[in-house]
Amino acid sequence: MTDADAIKHLWTHKTQDHPHLPDEALLFERGQGIYVWNREGRRFIDAFAGLAVVNAGHGRPEIAEAIAKQAQTLAYYPTTRQFSNRPAAELAAKLAELTPGDLKYTLFAVSGSEANERSIQIARHYWLKAGRPRKYKVIALERGYHGATLGTLEVCGIPELFQAYAPLAWPGFVKSPAPYPLRDRALGSDEQIVRRCAEALADAVLKEDPETVAAVILEPCLSSGGVIIPPLGWLERVRDVCDELDVLMIADEVITGFGRTGKWFAVEHEAVVPDLMSVAKGITSGYVPLSASIARSKLAEVFAEDSRDENVHPNTYCGHPLACAAALANIAILERENLVENSARMGERLQQAIERRIGGLPIVGEVRSRGLLLAVDLVDPQRKGQALAREHVASLDMRAWQRGVIPFARGSVLRLAPPLCIDAAQVDELAALMCECVEELQDAVSAQSKNSVATGAA
Numbered sequence: 001m002t003d004a005d006a007i008k009h010l011w012t013h014k015t016q017d018h019p020h021l022p023d024e025a026l027l028f029e030r031g032q033g034i035y036v037w038n039r040e041g042r043r044f045i046d047a048f049a050g051l052a053v054v055n056a057g058h059g060r061p062e063i064a065e066a067i068a069k070q071a072q073t074l075a076y077y078p079t080t081r082q083f084s085n086r087p088a089a090e091l092a093a094k095l096a097e098l099t100p101g102d103l104k105y106t107l108f109a110v111s112g113s114e115a116n117e118r119s120i121q122i123a124r125h126y127w128l129k130a131g132r133p134r135k136y137k138v139i140a141l142e143r144g145y146h147g148a149t150l151g152t153l154e155v156c157g158i159p160e161l162f163q164a165y166a167p168l169a170w171p172g173f174v175k176s177p178a179p180y181p182l183r184d185r186a187l188g189s190d191e192q193i194v195r196r197c198a199e200a201l202a203d204a205v206l207k208e209d210p211e212t213v214a215a216v217i218l219e220p221c222l223s224s225g226g227v228i229i230p231p232l233g234w235l236e237r238v239r240d241v242c243d244e245l246d247v248l249m250i251a252d253e254v255i256t257g258f259g260r261t262g263k264w265f266a267v268e269h270e271a272v273v274p275d276l277m278s279v280a281k282g283i284t285s286g287y288v289p290l291s292a293s294i295a296r297s298k299l300a301e302v303f304a305e306d307s308r309d310e311n312v313h314p315n316t317y318c319g320h321p322l323a324c325a326a327a328l329a330n331i332a333i334l335e336r337e338n339l340v341e342n343s344a345r346m347g348e349r350l351q352q353a354i355e356r357r358i359g360g361l362p363i364v365g366e367v368r369s370r371g372l373l374l375a376v377d378l379v380d381p382q383r384k385g386q387a388l389a390r391e392h393v394a395s396l397d398m399r400a401w402q403r404g405v406i407p408f409a410r411g412s413v414l415r416l417a418p419p420l421c422i423d424a425a426q427v428d429e430l431a432a433l434m435c436e437c438v439e440e441l442q443d444a445v446s447a448q449s450k451n452s453v454a455t456g457a458a
């Protein structure tokens with residue numbers, strides 16, 4: 001059977017990101033550091049770290065060895081029914097040390113979606129235990145993304161993802177706007193935009209009645225919604241709103257956690273401690289799927305140690321030993337190689353290199369970043385302030401492919417999130433190649449508008 005025949009059976013994500021390529025050219029076989037090789041043996045810079053997952057980089061023998069050793073020792077034992085296993089316990093203790101404030105108790109799951117499900121479920125059970133059973137609603141942000149399960153699609157703020165399930169919508173989920181300075185500039189300065197969004201959030205909770213609202217869930221940087229990076233100060237305002245109205249704050253750090261934004265966790269840019277933090281992706285750098293919901297002490301403490309009541313139900317692979325062993329080895333690499341600091345330094349370098357070279361192009365609305373999470377937001381030069389046509393932006397994926405780079409271009413935004421082990425020379429190469437792509441797109445857009453003026457004049 002050829003690869004092409006085999007792929008026909010694979011339910012791939014038919015987004016036509018690379019419409020001119022056969023599916024088999026997009027089959028990847030090997031990875032090392034920031035590079036991946038496809039089936040044809042061509043090398044690419046993995047400029048989106050898979051799906052912003054492979055923080056430690058590809059091909060790490062220490063992680064592979066930790067997984068193999070654990071598989072030989074004890075491949076599986078649950079962390080349900082009071083059982084546990086050593087890697088799960090050690091990792092929970094490590095997370096208690098790494099996460100800010102009193103985020104001390106970890107409930108593991110497998111995917112980022114499930115981590116958010118657990119966070120929402122813990123919030124609900126907390127209020128039940130606290131004797132306030134009417135608190136169940138969850139407020140989320142427009143443009144936010146929290147996963148692909150039916151539950152997390154209820155808190156999704158990206159219409160094209162949740163619309164299909166609208167007939168299944170459950171009551172109790174409400175959306176509020178997120179600060180998006182490039183698009184919200186008419187509202188004033190960054191501080192004014194943050195204030196307006198914080199007021200809108202407070203109004204949303206008040207309108208629902210705070211006594212019925214369990215939690216606010218948000219991404220510190222809204223990744224899938226377009227790498228929207230709210231100004232610093234936003235998370236503190238959200239924390240204030242949650243405290244004033246007695247609502248829990250859930251930070252979805254599925255993408256931003258484990259160094260992606262230049263701190264271990266993105267909430268640390270503002271010294272905010274959420275009540276619950278959902279993590280996944282970078283916790284194992286993707287070597288084995290693993291996620292977690294991490295709770296502050298006050299939440300865990302309402303569940304009595306000797307209680308026999310069912311509360312938040314874990315799943316079969318909660319705290320899987322192989323995944324937890326992979327996470328411990330992965331975190332050891334992040335620590336030993338100072339990859340969180342590297343993310344901050346290399347992110348700054350990438351931002352500067354890109355900003356300097358293409359920041360002034362008419363199609364470039366903004367280059368923004370936090371650590372190694374970077375976006376080039378593209379605008380239509382003919383209609384100032386409006387997004388550049390999606391097809392133009394999407395063409396950046398193919399332009400990059402031709403140059404041996406895999407970024408992620410979607411909506412109006414070109415996104416970069418390379419592995420955190422990227423070095424200065426690699427950053428410079430990546431910046432130069434991506435700038436070439438954007439310059440080429442600029443030429444194409446300018447030529448098209450000249451043509452349409454000429455045709456209109458004819």
Ligand SMILES: Cc1ncc(COP(=O)(O)O)c(C=O)c1O
Binds near residue numbers: 223
């Ligand atoms: C912020 C955020 N939350 C949750 C998820 C869902 O994670 P998963 O795809 O592992 O379920 C994602 C996935 O990209 C994400 O970016």
